[in-house]
Amino acid sequence: MVETVREPLLTFENRRRERLARQAPVRPRGIQYWRTSLVAGDFAVIVVATVVAMLARPRLGFFDTTIAEVPGVIGPAGVGMVAVWMLANLASGTYSQSRLGVGTSEYARILTGAALTAGLVSMACYLTQYNLARGFFALMFIVGVPMLVLWRWGARRVVHRARRHGHLMSRVLVSGSPAHVDEVCKVLRRDSWMGYQVVGALLPSSAPVAATPAGIPVCGVTTEVADIVPQQDADIVVFTEGAFPTAGDFRRTTWELEGSPVQMVVVPSLGDISAGRLEMRPVAGLPLVHVEQPQGMAASRGLKRAFDIVGAGLMLLLAAPVMGLVALSIRLEDGGPVLFRQTRVGRDEENFDCLKFRSMCPDAEARQAELQDHNLNADGVLFKLKEDPRVTRVGKLIRRFSLDELPQLVNVIRGEMSLVGPRPALPKEVRDYPPEAHRRLHVRPGLTGLWQVSGRSDLAWEDAVRLDLYYVDNWSIVQDLSIVMRTVQAVFASRGAY
Structure with a gap:
């Protein structure tokens, strides 16, 4: 009996491994280029802020100038603070794909990274009795935080403009009932600055349909998503309402996509609700989305x-x-x-x-x-x-x-x-x-x-x-x-x- 149960599982796992072995190497995508550019840009901005703080510190008469004159105090501290700030940005999720280019959460994460850096550096200086110049410390954040926000804002504008002209796009498959596929695709096409290029639809049944009512080409059925993703060279699969008859079918699909570079996105039956009004609270494995009341009052x-x-x-x-x-x-x-x-x-x-x-x-x-x-x-x-x-x-x-x-x-x-x-x-x-x-x-x-x-x-x-x-x-x-x-x-x- 045990062997009978294990055999389908082993067959499923073997198919997944064979599929990954045949999979073509991941080519660079727009989002990878963007994230790499943001890391390089953040590093350059923080270095510039550090240099500005080091040069301006001795010219501020209302701070104690004796600390700034101590050789080897500010220099090593500046290098360390640059490293800590970059790690804090990474830890606070400023390079997370889900937060780039949309809403204010990206800027909030930048502020979180700066606050985390300030807290860690202050704690380290207190514990080690390191005599760091307060003027340098303050100037680095006074100059660096606005520069980081301005740099991210400018980078976002450039990327949005490039996407409106068809560059830096992510190839997207949308799975669900024809009506819901068309509804999602309408939004993705309307807001082209988001960078989603719809390449096809996956329907829950194998009905002989060449396209959805809105003209989205049908590439196959949802159960074949693991085979269709490499065929269409897709970056993202969007699952909307009607994609799966049961939660177990969706779970098995996630198993098949495990290890592949494709990103999975689930669209709930909600619209025009900001992220600030949504909160995910898993209960016994069931993802419950709590929605705050409208804020009109x-x-x-x-x-x-x-x-x-x-x-x-x-x-x-x-x-x-x-x-x-x-x-x-x-x-x-x-x-x-x-x-x-x-x-x-x-x-x-x-x-x-x-x-x-x-x-x-x-x-x-x-x-x-x-x-x-x-x-x-x-x-x-x-x-x-x-x-x-x-x-x-x-x-x-x-x-x-x-x-x-x-x-x-x-x-x-x-x-x-x-x-x-x-x-x-x-x-x-x-x-x-x-x-x-x-x-x-x-x-x-x-x-x-x-x-x-x-x-x-x-x-x-x-x-x-x-x-x-x-x-x-x-x-x-x-x-x-x-x-x-x-x-x-x-x-x-x-x-x-x-």
Whole structure:
């Protein structure tokens, strides 16, 4: 009886070993190049920060200069701190593939690595009574941490741009029912900056189907995934709903893929939920995904309101000279009013007067009806024109850099808007909203938001709603800070500004 049970297992194991023996050597992939470049770049940045700290330390008069003059103190310490910092980055997961290029977790891990380095070095100096210059220690992190974050941000931008042009891509097989395969592939193709190139689909049954309804070529059945992966030269296999009838079938597939370089990804039946709201808690081998409640209520409370008041106040002070020049230019061009007031729908569907610098001729609203045939979004609820003849010469300039929206900082101070939030909607747009779009109105509209940093007027209506709903459900103060920083880049790049 024992031999009868062992025989299938041995046969299975022998097939796996034979498959691995026939497998072609792993060729370098985009992700390997990226990770290697990040390691080299991090090392260079930390070395530069160390050198800067060593050179600047003696010039800081408020620190004790006698330590800096001791030969052999700072030099060896700098070498050791570079090594410790690189190891701390590795230990904190800053080079983990799952955290590269997406979200804020990569930057959080960089901060974790820096904090770990500071703690380890401080502890080592205390235990060994090593007289390390405090100025050098502080300067290394003051210079190094911002440089690391800026370097990672720049590297991410370069990689995202390369991926949009078809470079540094990972070849992906998607397994599941045809409907779920098409749904996942739609997302992967839409967000090409993620670097996933779908090469085929695997279906749970052997029905004679050449492609899914969306046109994804079918390469075989899920049970043959271990043989199809080397045939398609795949890097990643994505298992979505319907891929396996039982959990045991999935477990056996993972056994077959053991030892191969392919990465396995499971897509749960969840969508538009940030990683911060998800927590995996295995119970008796069963992976339970705990999902926190949507954050729409928290997105209108104290912390966000304090962020709005402080941020808008500082921005008003800094932008005051620019706002004065814009106002003067508008007045001199045609003698019309400087400000344009328009009724918009705010939080809980309360109307308010949204302030903007006037960028169109005074009779712009009266002329909208004659331009309706040229609306770029005729099938949606928005009115958009690529070349709007009502825009003035000054208006084109201030729209390009979003200067026309600076008066909305007053709306933020008054509590009618937020620095970050959904796009402020017109009453007639709200009347045409589908039911799910009304959730955008649970929070204050924003001066900027995911809609702006993702393309502004270039976005389709459905994408704008999807981004706004994602923001409302997954709000966090870290996300707000990230959007504000991305807004600066979007404004200077003038993406979708017309």
